[in-house]
Amino acid sequence: MTEGLRARARLAMRTEIAETAFALFCQRGFEQTTVDEIAEAAGLSRRSFFRYFPSKEDTVFGLLYDLGEELAAAVSARPASEPPWTALRAACSVLLTPMLHRTDDAMALMRLINDTPSLRARHQDKQDRWRGLLIHALTARSVPPLQADVLASSALAIFDVVCRQWLAVGPTAEPAKLMDEVFDLLTTTT
Incomplete structure (x- = not known):
């Protein structure tokens, strides 16, 4: 078996386990579901x-960690002449993909995270990892480290606001419009 095929098989199994676990968490609750049951x-x-x-x-969160790498790659792929904040804003569209394509699952996932203290803590760990990836992508574009940290932290805070607002309003809210509105609000206030 080639490495590529092995990696795809591993990812497929991870996805299947994660989806099975998620279904159990939604049905029984996170704390009530054991590893043995999953x-x-x-x-x-x-x-x-x-x-x-x-x-x-x-x-x-296992599959969401890859989303942070996709976000950093999207920042790196932006034109070098583009201002860092503009590059971040455009790249953040990759974060909306799960919300747009699997709305019910995305909302259920956000509720699960919000309602479970251990998952809220793990969410912070994930955000810290994403922040590090973004800082690295920005400093590779010659953005000074302090500025890269502020920009990455701000972009992730915007995504958190979008998630909270989307969850509060419900599936009728459009995540892309919310993202634009929050970026605009922060851009015009600074």
Whole structure:
């Protein structure tokens, strides 16, 4: 089996486990669902579960970690002549993809995170990782480290606001319009 095929098979299994876990969390609650129940529902042993995810919380966030890498890559792919804030704003559209294509799942995921203290803490860890990736992408564009940190932190804060507002308003709200509105609000206030 080639490395590419092996990686795709691993990603497919991780996705299947994460989706199985998510369905159980929505049905039973995060705290009430055990790793053993997730493994059994996914047709795995407990030991095999831990080959794919280091913890139960990682089934919620494991696939979202890749989204941070996509965001950083989108920043890096922007034209070098583009101002850093403009590049960030354009790149943040990759964060909206799950919200636009799987609205019900995305809302259920946000509710699960908001309602579960351990997941809120893990969410902060994820945001810190994304911030580091963004800072690296920005400094590679010759943005000074302090400015890169402020810009990356601001963009991620905007995404958090968009998520909270979208969750509060419901699926009738349009995440892309909310994102534009929040970016505009911050841009015109500074």
